[in-house]
Amino acid sequence: MRIDGAGLINRNKPVTFSFDGRSYQGFEGDTLASALLANGVRLMGRSFKYHRPRGVFTAGSEEPNALMTVGRGAAQTPNVRATVQEIYEGLEARSQNRWPSLSADLLSVNDLLSPFLGAGFYYKTFMWPRSFWEKLYEPVIRRAAGLGALSGAPDTARYDRAYAFCDLLVVGSGPSGLMAALTAARAGADVILCEEDSAFGGRLNSEAEEIDGAPARDWVQAVLAELDSLPNVRLMKRTTVTGAYDQGTYGALQRVALHMADPGDRPLETFWHIAAKACVLAAGALERPIAFPMNDRPGVMMASALRSYLHRFNVAPGKRVAVFGNNDGARQTAEDLRAAGVEVAALVDSRPEAELPVGFNAFKGAQVIHTKGYMGLKSITVSTGSREEVIEADCLAVSGGWNPTLHLTCHMGARPVWDETLAAFLPAEKSVPGMIPAGAAKGIFSTAGCLADGQRAAKEALKALGLKAKASDLPAASDAPYSVAPLWQVPGKGRAWLDFQNDVTVKDVKQAAQENFRSVEHMKRYTTQGMATDQGKNSNVGALAVLADATGRGIPETGTTTFRPPFAPVSIAAMGAGARGKGFAPERFTTSHAANIARGAPMIEAGLWYRPSYFPRPGDAGWQEACNREVGFVRNAVGVCDVSTLGKIDIQGPDAAAFLDFVYCNTFSTLKEGRVRYGLMLREDGHVMDDGTCARLGETHYLMTTTTAAAGQVMKHLEFVSQALRPELDVSFTSVTEHWAQFAVAGPKSRALLDSLLDAPVDESAFPFMGCGAVTVAGVPARLFRISFSGEHAYEIAVPARYGAALYGDLVARAEVLGGGAYGMEALNVLRIEKGFITHAEIHGRTTAFDIGMGRMVSARKDCIGKAASRREGLSGPEREQLVGLRPVLPEGRLPAGAHLFSENRPPTRENSEGYVTSTCFSPSLGHEIALGFLKNGPLRRGEVVKLVDHLRGVETLCTVCDPVFIDPDGGRMRG
Amino acid sequence: MRFSAWQVLKEGLTGNRGWGAHWRDPEPKPAYDVIIIGGGGHGLATAYYLAKEHGITNVAVLEKGYIGGGNVGRNTTIVRANYGLPGNSEFYSHSLKLWEGLEADLNYNVMHSQRGIINLFHSDGARDAAARRGNAMINQGDDAVLLDREGVRAMLPFLDYDNIRFPVYGGLYHARGGTARHDAVAWGFARGADRRGVDLIQNCEVTGIDIEQGRVTGVQTTRGAIKAKKVAMVAAGRSGQVAAMAGMRLPIESHILQAFVTEGLKPCLDTVVTFGMGHFYISQSDKGGLVFGGDLDFYASYAARGNLPQAEHVMEAAMTLMPMIGKARVLRSWGGIMDMSPDGSPIIDTTHIDGLFLNCGWCYGGFKAVPGSGHVTAHLIATGRPHAAATKYRLDRFATGIGLMDEEGTGSQHNLH
Amino acid sequence: MAELIAKTPCAGLLPVRHGGLSLTECAPTAIHHLAAYRGAAQLGVALEKAHGLGWPAPGRSTGAASARALWFGPDQALLLGPMPVAALARHCALTDQSDGWAHVCLSGPGAEEVLARLVPVDLRAGAFPEGAVARTALFHMSALITRTGAESFEIFAFRSMARTLVHDVSEAMKSVVAQRG
Amino acid sequence: MRITCPYCGTRDLREFSYRGAASDLERPDAEAPPEEWHAYLHLRDNPAGVTRDLWYHEMGCASWLVVTRNTVTHEILACDLARDVALKAREAKR
CATH class of the missing domain: 3.50.50.60 (FAD/NAD(P)-binding domain)
Known part of the structure; x- marks a missing residue:
């Protein structure tokens, strides 16, 4: 109850809150614990294992007992320390780990079964019958365990x-x-x-x-x-x-x-x-408890906590308070209680030589050996060794010394x-x-x-x-010496708790020692001592002392206690603040984003970017129809696609060519100015890292293109090669991905489109297949590349990004006039599969240049990254799975990516798997599905029928191994 | 003493005074047939299976600290057989089958809980890769189901399906995957090995490996020299130091991997969930704590503790994937020392020194391998030949490039991880 | 004939104002990346001669509002304002980056506190005076930050990330404003 | 962890990414024997103690750094530019 005094509560500001549905009043400055104590509430929680009734034990974040759930709905917060939570108007707190109510908890039956539920009992049972573990034992254990509950709703609060x-x-x-x-x-x-x-x-x-x-x-x-x-x-x-x-x-x-x-x-x-x-x-x-029998009653608390309630919150946690300690904290507590006008039932000091003040029912060299009061302390039994006395008390303050x-x-x-x-x-x-x-x-x-x-x-x-302190006097204060007589456990009838929340008793630690869990780490893990929400702040040292005693060693020889972060639990929401929803990673948008959204395109993630999947039109039966239409644009007219997401790295310097010869496995020093070449980059381990085109813009000036996914990785790689492996080369590079908006204009009518757009028509001699150069659009300097990822006559045009949105709109409008339009990722994927062009589905990190049929690109005439490792015997040869095309034997046959390939008559087992499908699509050009995949010795097996099995999707089909280029194998359309 | 419900009942009625030591603490003998360096999960399991399967019981496990004090006691307890590449497929399949009989075999409840694992994927390309892996699992004889987005939603309704940065396209469900109580695995194998006569010697650090004319003859330890006909190095993150005593440089870098556990919570997550795009995985322990982790801290370390950026990244992944987790509080974090091999897969092989065996390179996947690793390593030690389930874990694969097992496709060279 | 209308990176996203703090898009200006060939000494002289700007020391900038050189990395600078004279290209790789950056200004009381929610660098005036430049992280993004006044900073982030930039800074602004007083 | 970039000063770990042992700077010649390449690519001293490793100031000035560091205590003893270290090594070779 509340007493007079000048604590840190504001008596002019009453605050109404509730606990388990009942409304209470406290004051501003109160914690939930102090306010409940002030209202005479002693029962605040249940223990983890035996569901024993518990009261508040401390006045700080180390509280093991008074854990509550605060708030409702998405704001519901479990395991809130009542000793830390300040009350506010309308705060709703509920007890937890009990059913149906805090005062009548059915699982307190566990307490009666405690002889069978001692340390590590679960390692010794629940093994039969085997299937019962997941079905019966574990679900029951899981439901009984745990403390508070998450709401299950997304945490929408700000952090x-x-x-x-x-x-x-x-x-x-x-x-x-x-x-x-x-x-x-x-x-x-x-x-x-x-x-x-x-x-x-x-x-x-x-x-x-x-x-x-x-x-x-x-x-x-x-x-x-x-x-x-x-x-x-x-x-x-x-x-x-x-x-x-x-x-x-x-x-x-x-x-x-x-x-x-x-x-x-x-x-x-x-x-x-x-x-x-x-x-x-x-x-x-932190003050530490003493493990005496039945020391866990509601009403038993740390002496320092009691003094906090008394002085800071002006709350007396009991009407008749006993004090038990092994140091002067006990005497101090008794005196403070008396000064506050609270009746002191007994002052028990375990030290025979303790000097105790007069006027108390004092016991020197005595111990509390038992307590009574299941739902709240009623009495304690004090023993002096020679005699025992039962003393009525509703609160017991304990001090075992300080850690x-x-x-x-x-x-x-x-x-x-x-x-x-x-x-x-x-x-x-x-x-x-x-x-x-x-x-x-x-x-x-x-x-x-x-x-x-x-x-x-x-x-x-x-x-x-390197700073100097200013001279200053120390303020005068009490210099009372601290003397403590170690008292870890009091023998007697009944359990003596060490870890209150996890219900670890002295007996459990002794049993662990008996079972040879003598290392302190073993004991902790076997008994769960110190693994509760206080992480042993209250109990580790005491448990260590009990273990030392049980194993006949001193405390230092037994081990030390250690702690890991965090000191006090940290909410995941706080440490992961800002990441909810889209905040997990930056979002990258192209300049065409708004236009694509306006056309109703579903946007899909490509690395951090968003790209349009396809462009639906009213009446479409589904995405496939849109995709087929867009493929048709490119194959028959002209399609437009934003390719700005591909990495673009500007490389300049006297040694730019030599540098590129070193990072690409093929040669770039021989590339003519105004021309583009496909380049393949290996990792130093001999596998393919990335591919893309690289244009020579000037004698010492190149523009490298990377895949969207690998842009960052390639940039970092180039920096490493330049700074660490080839520091003698005078070359520098900078990413210009962001500066340029770049669009593919692909299809037989691409030239016509560009001629209508550019300030001057495309000069065929300046822009042959794989040519590049400067052009202008409406007076804006632009770059034009005659490259193709679709197999059609195609270009990519780049303008400074500020013009990206405008140019994209213009390009799409012109394409539509010519019977084409914008195409999305689905169509892009079909176009490239039909041509056998690879993406990271094929260069997935485990493929070599040999595997994708580009072994000969690794130039014999120069060193390059990955060359030495690529010569290892295991990285080429007939045992390797190599790139092939696959077409179904029956036109309706499906070729799902992820399926494995087998010889026709072999059962589909691991030993028989000879390859797998990496990319698949319905080819509108061919009227059936086609796929790319890898097959052992594949290129030499063209024409062979193999079995494709996708267990997951129930597909088993026969397909013919073929060249990965399904359309226009000699490239006439691209070059023409 | 055999553990059973009856024994628990009997002991409960008689004051639990009859429980004996789980294992002895013997003094090291002067000589053994086999010495295993490292009393972690793999070392203990190796000793157990040497005794059980091959009748080799004159075995000592030398542990510099306390048994089970390394990674077997500091991991996220996940058990699975969902690998995609030959070599790993058959090995983890073998290991999972051993898990499924482990409690009966050890007479120890390791709480192996086949609650299922869902590997989420977040793009069409990732679905294709997951399908390839799932098909490989079924080819191997294990289980896999490809879930679409709605299938995942039915099992994990609390994920963010509307606003998550990398949307859930679906998941690969492995019903036989799950978790186990990590410490119990170490203790169960320790008790089983001890009962079969194996000497578990704690607080015994190996300081040298004795080699005469190309053949191992014993080890030097902080508790004296011990002779042995065969020695197996099963030292996980410390493999580099142990192998150096035999003059070997290994293709291993030791890295730090953090893991986290929250305060106890009422059941809210019934399966194991992995979030590939966020390098995040999570399950809920039987005690109610959410146990989760992420990627390596990405620097070589023996400190067994990590730093904040990776810890925060893990929390961020949790928040974008399952924002209902926000008010769960992280109670404890820890770090394990991972023996990272170049291709991310382990090495179980003989060495150029007769009688000296090597088991290492478990990266961040060693826990689920414990029974399998012990079983095949025991086979290798006893017979000199690799077990059929572990023929590809060769030490020379990096030199030859044959049979590299880079499941993640990040590279088969350290610095490419 | 085509007509191309220019659009700035933060068009439609800015300005944002909260409690005296404002986040605005800076007026478009020419931005060029200069990366010196083999040592910056000659480049510095050329820069001084052409644009009256000293070569910035690491973490610093030179010049004033209309023409600035911001340190960008070892032997690298961003030239802000003028179109670089062609002669500079003799000494350095010269790359137009004018359209590559979302370029915003955060100003008002508490601007430092806003950035302290996102940036792992001490940006208080004592450690980061006017004209100081840091290439660092802004939450998950790479960014270049420079102090332009007692309560104002300019931030450069990738153009494609403009929306994330504005979102992250706005949220931090709200948080700082709410915690005032 | 905080690393002192020679250009940018002391910065938080989150600005950096890691590559591995600084032996990566000692790339063998193209025609070096396979064993030498194997050792370069795969074998590591992996010391429990002082090591030199490569870091990249990714969210900063993009410098590659050679950091001398203790893998047991995480103490950082030195931080040099990889470019300088590589050039010096070349000088020494000549």
């Missing part, structure tokens, strides 16, 4: 990512972090201060501490005011530094609007990349080091380059010590940055 840079990143804003930030900021360093909480100050917000004789919070406010006033400081609250990566890169997740009822255009979360020259890790420490929050120091593989005095792991030296742990994160637990260490760490960082 973003951002970059930040600084000299010094300070992680955490307790006394060490604030002092470090202040020291560095005053010295002029560029500082970013990240605080996971919604308020800066760390533990100072949760303790009755004083600094310089005033409440510590006053000091916090003064420091913040100064930091806020400095231009070289960036304050980031609600920001969890989630990971430390190489060269001073840090990931951080900022909860921008998760605490708002209406985020507007704000992102819910921003994932930050922070590049920091230095980092002070002032992340504090430095050193997680980030482990992210680069360093292992923390055990400290016997503190009974805790400390960060290893130089664990992350540039990171300096400070304060509680390195085992300094007094306020004065933290202030001093924060300043020390900042000075160390400043020195590395």
Whole structure:
């Protein structure tokens, strides 16, 4: 219930929210957990395995129990820590992992079965009968497991990512972090201060501490005011530094609007990349529990969490509170409770020599050995060894000592080091380059010590940055020493939990050791200890101690605990922000895009580009009809197609020819100016990389064309060859793909079309087949190439892209007048298959020049990329599958791409597969399907009938092996 | 002790005090018939099958850390036989058949779950390539179904079909594909090998390989010299270092591959889904965590951890493919060290040194190979001849160019991946 | 006779304005890529002589609004504004790129913060003063970015990606504006 | 990871792409024996420790770089232009 006090809640701003359908009121500044506690709610969740009732256990992101689902519909967010979620007006929270309700959960039957469900039980059973695993056991297990549920609806909220840079990143804003930030900021360093909480100050917000004789919070406010006033400081609250990566890169997740009822255009979360020259890790420490029997009742919580609720939120989590600890935190908690007017049922300190204040029902050298209260704590049993006493209490605060929050120091593989005095792991030296742990994160637990260490760490960082700290005094604060007597487990009747969420008990760890899972990694994996949503923040050290005990080793010999990113879970939406829908990759549009859309063309992806599939017309029976029509345009009249997506690389320099001779397997130094040649490029491993035409525009000037898909790869390859393999060649290249809009004008009437368009008619002598040169269109300088990918008399014309849209419209209009029109990718594909021209369907990465019948293009007279490797015996010869044409024996026969080829009388098995189909189409010119494919020793098997089998689509057909050129094999149309 | 429901019941009623060690922790003997360097999945499976299939039980598995601590314990647990090229086809088919009997064979529930795998494709060309692969799977005797877009929608209604950057054209469905509990595979093989007399020696790093007159005679370790008639190097990402002890340079580069798991969630994904255009694959574990990964980080590394750009790319792929995943939170990420071979396929072969065997090059696909790899490697060690399902995993294929298995078509040379 | 009407890369997409921030398309200008043959020294002299522009140091630019040279890579620059004199071609590969770029201006309070959502480079004035040039990534795209004022930047991205450019920057603008105050 | 491009300064990993061992610069002569080509194309030292590898400043100035780097710690020790390294190697050969 709420008590008086000056916490960080705003009592003038009441906030109404709901939990499991019931409406409650809290105040601005409350978390869901503090507001529920204030309303007397203790039961907040169910455990993962045994579905045990659980209450809130901590006051931070490490909370293992009070996980809830917040929001509805697409906004439904599972596994929200009630201890982190700030309440806002109208917030709807629901409990999870229970059915039908939190208080009556049928699966709590698991708890009764727990003797049979111990560590690793599932590895030993559910094996018979075999088919029952997928059908019965697994579905039941899956339904019982899991925590909250995703809504199943697309996450339509806004998220973003951002970059930040600084000299010094300070992680955490307790006394060490604030002092470090202040020291560095005053010295002029560029500082970013990240605080996971919604308020800066760390533990100072949760303790009755004083600094310089005033409440510590006053000091916090003064420091913040100064930091806020400095231009070289960036304050980031609600920001969890989630990971430390190489060269001073840090990931951080900022909860921008998760605490708002209406985020507007704000992102819910921003994932930050922070590049920091230095980092002070002032992340504090986490209090750890003690594994005593039945320590998981709702109402049992960490003592530090209780003090947070008391001081920061002005909430007493119980009416009669007991305290149990192995360090002075217990006494402090009892005193704070008393000061707040809360009844202290008992103060139990495990240390026989502990000095306990008077006026409490105090037990020295005692332990809590049992508790009662299934749905909420009712009593505890205290044992002094000689006597036992049952004490009524509805809340028990536990302190087992502190573990430095050193997680980030482990992210680069360093292992923390055990400290016997503190009974805790400390960060290893130089664990992350540039990171300096400070304060509680390195085992300094007094306020004065933290202030001093924060300043020390900042000075160390400043020195590395070449900056000088200004002299300043340290504020005065408590320097109470920290003494702890390790207490990991309390023996007794009943289970003692280590990992609360995953229901891992002391017994489970002992059983793992008994089964020889003695390595800490084995124990973790076998018991699932530390694999819950807190990733062992609460329990790893305790479990390690239990394992050490069970295996008769010390803690350091048993192993260390380590942590991987992220420090706290990160939503996929935040880390993948911007990629939803089309945001995954840039979209590239040609200048003809709008015109193609206007003509109703379905657009398909070609790499990052969009190209028209076909151009439907009213009355078409389907895409095939449109495709056939467009093929007809090109074969009989003239067709127009935007080919701007092909890569165009401008290559210039005195050594341009020599360079091209090296990157192409055929020769380009012999190409005449004003002429174009087909070129084949190999990878250094001897297989085909890409193909395309290359035009010689001048003596030292070439224009290379790549396929759409490989443009980027080829550019990178050319840069590599030029910079790394042939640095002596004076050549440079630049992509001009974007500058030119280029259109194919193909078909017997292409010349007529161009003659009507160009400022001067096409000069046959300047533009023979494979000729190129400059022309003008309406006064605009353009380039004309007499090349063909259709087998027809054809050209490609290129203009600066600003004129692309206009030219395309003009070309299509003129083509239509001539009985032709625009053609799309479907028709383009048919046209090229009919001619046996290859694309990446054929040069799919595993084919050699030999395979596609171009072995002789690999010039014997010069070196080139891939030549040496292509001479390996396995890359040519009759065992290779080589390019062939295929036509069905029966005209209606289908030749689906992806089918395999077999000798006619062999069954279709792997051993018998002799090839496969790569490209197929219905040839309107021939009236049946045709295909390209690869067949073992194919070129020598022309005329042979082979069996084509496509199991997937139920096709088995006979086809005749033929030349891959189906139409106009001598190329008369192209050249004429 | 034989594991069964009855045993679990009996032990439950008697306080679980009777469970014995899964495996012994023996001291290394002075000599063995076979030493296996590497106590990961492949090494343990090799030892198991040597004992079970060939009766060779005087075997030691030497592991520098703890068994199963390498890639078998840090992967995305996918089991499949959906390869397209000869060599891989028969091997993974063989491996999947072993998986299908593994629980009964090992008396250990490795939770092999044949929940199906869907490889999505995003263009007509990719469909043709998937069809070719699917037909190869059926040629091999395995299962494949070509789904169209609506077929995929029926199984995965939550994908983005309207606005995704690379639309779903369909998928290749492999019903016998699925997942398994990765650690359990290592432990099951370890327990099985141990019960057949194999010595599993943990915390024992091999520091040298003894070779006399072209023949291997034993190894030097941090726990002393151990003699052996035969030695198998089964060291995955560390293969380069181990082979160097035998004076060999391998066609292997070690790369980092990250994987991720979310917090536990109620069941929302019943199959394994792969998104080729996004280099993304995902499944949901029995505990409810979404387990997913992407492509390599693309730099040589032994650090077993990755960096942010690749991690973010993976999350981006998740968001464009299945935007319902947005509010799932990544709980943990990890990195494995992948032994990348030039063509992306493994090497299981003898070496130029008598008695020295090599098993490496598993790239990012080693987990599903564990039973198969152990089985055929044991065969090779025991008989000196390659198993029929692994005749093409030759070390000399890169030199000769014969039988390269570049499934992805990205090149059969390291820097082309 | 044909008539060709020119269209700019961002026609119909810009301007976009949010809370004092604006994204506009820069007026079309000649853009030429200069890639020096064998060392830039002579090219620098020629450039100075022809267009009064110094050769830009890495990450910098020279000149003013009407004629600028932006560093583009080792021994490479983009010449903005003037049509290069033919003599330059003796020293370098000279390539017309005028139509290859979507060329936009982002200006207004918070422009830095907008770009910080997309660009993995420190573009704050201390690290990236007026005239500085970076070839870098803008979300998934390659881009060239230059600072033109205290609150203004010019961005060059591939022409074909204009729509993605405008989308990405606009979304970041919205986010920055919403988080103000 | 952040890599310092000699031209562009320190940049985020996402601007770079990777190729592999810097031994790729040592391309054998066209007529070198097959074993030499096999070694060049396929065999790798693959060190756990300091290595030299090739990176491309793809989303930047398009320079190919030789980065000296530790594969265990990811520490970067040097970053040179591949062009310079290649030219130097040629000088040394002469």
